[in-house]
Amino acid sequence: MDGNVSKPENFESAFATVAFVDLAGFSALTDVHGDASAIRVLKRFEEFVHDALGGHGPPIKWIGDEAMFGFPDPATALEVLGRLLPACRSEPEIPLTRTGINHGPVLRRANDLFGSTVNIAARIAAKAAPGQLLATEPVASIAKASGIAAKELGPARLRSIVNRVPLYSIELAPMSDPVWICPVCKMHAPFEAYRKTVSGPWFCSAGCADAYRRSPETYPGWVEAVAVRAT
Numbered sequence: 001m002d003g004n005v006s007k008p009e010n011f012e013s014a015f016a017t018v019a020f021v022d023l024a025g026f027s028a029l030t031d032v033h034g035d036a037s038a039i040r041v042l043k044r045f046e047e048f049v050h051d052a053l054g055g056h057g058p059p060i061k062w063i064g065d066e067a068m069f070g071f072p073d074p075a076t077a078l079e080v081l082g083r084l085l086p087a088c089r090s091e092p093e094i095p096l097t098r099t100g101i102n103h104g105p106v107l108r109r110a111n112d113l114f115g116s117t118v119n120i121a122a123r124i125a126a127k128a129a130p131g132q133l134l135a136t137e138p139v140a141s142i143a144k145a146s147g148i149a150a151k152e153l154g155p156a157r158l159r160s161i162v163n164r165v166p167l168y169s170i171e172l173a174p175m176s177d178p179v180w181i182c183p184v185c186k187m188h189a190p191f192e193a194y195r196k197t198v199s200g201p202w203f204c205s206a207g208c209a210d211a212y213r214r215s216p217e218t219y220p221g222w223v224e225a226v227a228v229r230a231t
Helices: 026-033 035-056 074-090 116-127 137-145 206-214 221-230
Strands: 012-023 061-063 066-071 097-109 112-114 133-135 150-156 165-170
Touching: 012 026, 012 035, 012 074, 012 116, 026 035, 026 206, 035 066, 035 074, 066 074, 066 116, 074 097, 074 137, 097 116, 097 137, 112 116, 116 133, 116 165, 133 137, 137 150, 137 165
Parallel strands: 097 133
Antiparallel strands: 012 066, 012 097, 061 066, 097 112, 133 165, 150 165
C-alpha cells in the first residue's frame, strides 16, 4: 500500500499529543472480584479522568478500562496527566495505571484521531509496566525542560511497528515498588499487606491470593518485575 496517499476526504491533518491510560489489572480484577467491583473501580477512574481534564473537554474515547486523549501539545498532556496519575496512585482501590504518550502528525475526523502517531501511543501504553508512563522523545524533551524527571530507556520494539522506537520513562507520580504490587489485580500496597512472606508476593486480598495459588502461571508479572529490579 502506498504510504504517500493524499489526505482522505472528511479528515483534517494536524499535530497532536496522543495519550492512552489504562488500568493494568482490570481484567484480573473483574475475574477475581466480580463485575460489580470492577464497575465501581472503573467509575472511580472515570471521575479522576474528568477532574484532571478540567476545561480541556472529555477524552477522545473510552476503550473498556482505557482512556484515549488527544492534546494540542506535550505540555498540555503533561499538565493533565500530572493531575490524573498522582490521583490514581493515591487511591488504594484503583489498580496501577499504564500510560503511553506520543506526539506527531494525525488525521482528525470529528472528535477522533487516526494514524501512526495514535497507533504508536497505544503500543507504548501496552508495553508500560504497572505504574509506568512511557513516552517518545518529543514528549520527554518538554518534560525535561519543565523540570520533570525523564529517563532514557533506549530504542524499544513495539508490536506491529517495524522500526524500534526510542522510549523514555517519565515520573509524574510516585514510583511503584514491584515487590508491593499484587501480581493478580496490580493494586499497589499503600496500606498494611494482606499477606507478604519473605520470598513470595504481596496480595491485596484473600481472593487474589487464592487465584495466584491456584494458577501462578496466569500471573507471571510479579516474578519478572522482581527479577528486573534485582539486576
